[in-house]
Amino acid sequence: xxxxxxxxxxxxxAPTLASIPKxxxxxxxxxxxxxxxxxxxxxxxxxVPGLRWSPWVKRLALALPVVAVLAGAWWxxxxxxxxxxxxxxxxxxxTVDELELLDDPEALASLYASEGAGVASANVDLTxxxxxxxxxxxxxxxxxxITEL
Amino acid sequence: xxxxxxxxxxxxxxxxxxxxxxxxLIVRAYQKRLYAFVRRMxxxxxxxxxxxxxxxxxxxxxxxxxxxxxxxxxxxxxxAHNESITHLKRMKRGLFVSESSVIERLTTTLDSSEHFNxxxxxxxxxxxxxxxxxxxxxxxxxxxxxxxxxEQMSTITGTSVGALKASYHIAVKKIEAHLTRPDQTM
Numbered sequence: 001x002x003x004x005x006x007x008x009x010x011x012x013x014a015p016t017l018a019s020i021p022k023x024x025x026x027x028x029x030x031x032x033x034x035x036x037x038x039x040x041x042x043x044x045x046x047x048v049p050g051l052r053w054s055p056w057v058k059r060l061a062l063a064l065p066v067v068a069v070l071a072g073a074w075w076x077x078x079x080x081x082x083x084x085x086x087x088x089x090x091x092x093x094x095t096v097d098e099l100e101l102l103d104d105p106e107a108l109a110s111l112y113a114s115e116g117a118g119v120a121s122a123n124v125d126l127t128x129x130x131x132x133x134x135x136x137x138x139x140x141x142x143x144x145x146i147t148e149l
Numbered sequence: 150x151x152x153x154x155x156x157x158x159x160x161x162x163x164x165x166x167x168x169x170x171x172x173x174l175i176v177r178a179y180q181k182r183l184y185a186f187v188r189r190m191x192x193x194x195x196x197x198x199x200x201x202x203x204x205x206x207x208x209x210x211x212x213x214x215x216x217x218x219x220x221x222x223x224x225x226x227x228x229a230h231n232e233s234i235t236h237l238k239r240m241k242r243g244l245f246v247s248e249s250s251v252i253e254r255l256t257t258t259l260d261s262s263e264h265f266n267x268x269x270x271x272x273x274x275x276x277x278x279x280x281x282x283x284x285x286x287x288x289x290x291x292x293x294x295x296x297x298x299x300e301q302m303s304t305i306t307g308t309s310v311g312a313l314k315a316s317y318h319i320a321v322k323k324i325e326a327h328l329t330r331p332d333q334t335m
Contacts, residue, residue: 010321013318013321013322013325014321014322014324014325014328015325016325016328016329017274017321017324017325017328020270020271020274020328022293022294023267023271024185024294025265025266025267025268025271025272025275026185026188026189026194026264026265027263027264027265027266028184028194028264029194029264032184032198033177033180033181033184036176036180036198036201036202037173037176037177037180039198039202040172040176040202040205040206040209041169041172041173041176043202043206044169044172044205044206044209045169047206047209047210
């Protein structure tokens with residue numbers, strides 16, 4: 001260890017540090033450097049080298065989970081494009097009857113005919129004053145209505 | 150200490166029948182210098198021995214792949230540097246405490262150790278070094294105590310020369326401030 005009393009290069013920056021002699025204040029345990037090589041040799045001979053993976057195996061080990069996650073994500077996205085599975089819905093019998101009725105062209109035609117007849121046969125009895133009040137409420141242009149009719 | 154060159158030691162190491170002998174020579178050749186560095190980083194003598202054993206164990210398993218164009222000492226020093234930093238990090242993780250608590254523990258070790266024979270100013274300097282962040286402490290130790298060249302430090306730490314110079318400059322200023330602080334107890 002260097003025992004130089006001063007370090008000229010440090011003086012301007014750190015005068016106190018530069019004035020401290022460089023010594024090694026750490027005491028080495030007795031006989032350490034005689035024992036130590038034997039201790040190392042003992043550990044070396046009992047040391048079983050761990051399984052060393054090649055860099056490619058390490059890369060593969062890292063890549064596999066990523067691929068698995070990507071594959072899972074792709075499968076999930078793909079399955080959302082597929083037809084949605086039918087969900088069991090309980091439909092009331094009356095609704096089923098009505099739907100069956102609408103499915104029959106003749107029944108549907110008769111329904112429209114009866115609705116049309118219903119509208120046509122609606123009896124609306126209004127006095128002239130009531131009619132005028134209704135037109136005023138609706139803000140209907142009477143002359144335009146007459147032209148359209 | 151062996152008078153053999155690194156190339157001669159490595160040639161012996163590569164032969165199956167002289168491998169252990171060569172490794173023993175390598176340990177004997179570099180143990181003191183590496184011990185000094187690890188001890189300054191870790192402080193505790195028992196922990197220093199553990200870290201140094203791990204250093205040579207790693208050297209044993211990695212020496213086969215050692216490129217002979219590099220210096221064996223730099224290569225071993227690099228392992229010692231990394232192992233010391235790993236040890237200090239593990240200590241921090243193990244204690245689940247802050248950097249300051251680790252520093253406190255290291256300082257206590259220094260105070261109670263019968264293996265420290267420095268005077269008051271030496272103890273104060275060591276305590277100042279311990280207040281530095283781990284990597285900066287390594288930089289300061291290499292430059293100040295070991296008087297290593299920045300280029301060699303760069304090889305060991307994997308940090309640029311410019312960054313090392315800046316780190317050392319900051320470390321010196323911090324230590325100077327610590328040493329001149331009047332309220333510090335020793």
